Amino acid sequence: MSKYDDIKYRVYQANMELPRQGVVIYNFGNVSAIEREQGIIAIKPSGVMYDDLKAEDMVILDLTGTVVEGTLRPSSDTKTHLVLYKNFPGIGGVVHTHSTYAVSWAQAARPLPVYGTTHADQTHLDIPCTDFMSDAMIQGDYEEQTGLQIVKAFENLSYEQVEMVLVAGHGPFTWGKTPEKAVFNAVVLEALAHMACLTEQINPKVTRLKESLIQKHYMRKHGPNAYYGQG
Numbered sequence: 001m002s003k004y005d006d007i008k009y010r011v012y013q014a015n016m017e018l019p020r021q022g023v024v025i026y027n028f029g030n031v032s033a034i035e036r037e038q039g040i041i042a043i044k045p046s047g048v049m050y051d052d053l054k055a056e057d058m059v060i061l062d063l064t065g066t067v068v069e070g071t072l073r074p075s076s077d078t079k080t081h082l083v084l085y086k087n088f089p090g091i092g093g094v095v096h097t098h099s100t101y102a103v104s105w106a107q108a109a110r111p112l113p114v115y116g117t118t119h120a121d122q123t124h125l126d127i128p129c130t131d132f133m134s135d136a137m138i139q140g141d142y143e144e145q146t147g148l149q150i151v152k153a154f155e156n157l158s159y160e161q162v163e164m165v166l167v168a169g170h171g172p173f174t175w176g177k178t179p180e181k182a183v184f185n186a187v188v189l190e191a192l193a194h195m196a197c198l199t200e201q202i203n204p205k206v207t208r209l210k211e212s213l214i215q216k217h218y219m220r221k222h223g224p225n226a227y228y229g230q231g
Contacts (some may be wrong), residue, residue: 012055045072083147093179101193102172120217
């Protein structure tokens with residue numbers, strides 16, 4: 001038994017939801033969770049196939065990235081997760097995937113526009129795409145710089161209103177108050193990216209959804225007088 005068994009199991013379950021939802025294959029992607037009072041995170045180990053993954057494989061690290069418990073190397077994206085936890089203090093989980101349509105938008109280095117009410121139900125804002133990193137950033141501490149590029153993309157944007165981002169040339173990262181919400185956001189982002197791609201194929205001249213309709217759908221779910229769901 002370990003005092004970290006609960007968070008390990010929770011992060012394991014969150015990781016396993018990714019292949020169940022079809023947003024990762026083989027060993028692509030990772031989920032982490034933070035316990036801020038304890039000052040630790042739990043994260044998927046690097047390169048382990050989802051078919052082989054076990055709860056006890058989750059790696060526990062402190063907030064400097066030092067392994068506290070675990071025999072496997074943590075995800076190669078660990079430093080990106082740590083940067084997000086440091087700069088986005090309201091989040092409790094982070095997800096990275098290589099899901100097909102979200103990656104396609106990231107490779108095109110384009111923000112994901114609000115084309116319809118499905119997107120507006122999640123956020124009234126476009127999903128941002130980071131700038132490409134300079135060669136010096138790539139050759140330096142690449143994973144940390146990835147996190148810093150995400151933080152830069154949110155200089156004038158609320159990470160609580162938009163819980164997802166596209167990293168130019170790379171792929172999506174999502175977060176939430178819990179690891180489960182971060183996984184939910186990863187699945188939703190892939191769906192939104194897929195719909196947007198099909199929308200542009202059907203109508204290459206499509207424009208962003210009219211603002212009144214965006215606000216209606218966003219506010220009925222997230223506004224002070226929201227009436228979506230069961231409260």
